Amino acid sequence: MTGDVDTIFANISEDIVWNMVGSNALKGKDAVKKEMEPMRGFETAHQTKQIITHGKTAVIEGTMAMEEEGVHKKYAFCDIYKLDKHKDGKIIEITAYLIEVE
Incomplete structure (x- = not known):
């Protein structure tokens, strides 16, 4: 999988709030674009464990691997x-939990 940041940009609101638990929060589409642009084309291997949706809320759980x-x-x-x-x-809002695993 490659970093398809354009799809992300097309699906977020102008006033998005992206809470990265244990780190900073990004506020506004421009802040998200600035943070994510370096990920354009960055290769990762994702595995989705489960997706849960209810009304206007969705949760995605999984793993990803990459070379850093x-x-x-x-x-x-x-x-x-x-x-x-x-x-x-x-x-309009993302709360992201990310931990490194062995």
Whole structure:
């Protein structure tokens, strides 16, 4: 998988809040674009464990692996998405949990 940041940019609201638990929060689409642009084309291996949706909320749990400065790293993640409307909604908030695993 490659970093398809354009798909992400097309599906987030202008006033998105992206909470990275244990780190900083990004506020606004421009801040998200600035943070994610270096990931364009960055190769990762994702495995989705489960997706849960209810109304305007979705949760994705899984793992991802990547090479960082020549070192293979694996992470577990759980992302919680809030949408502005039920059908064809834009993401207005993300809470992202990410931990490195062996």
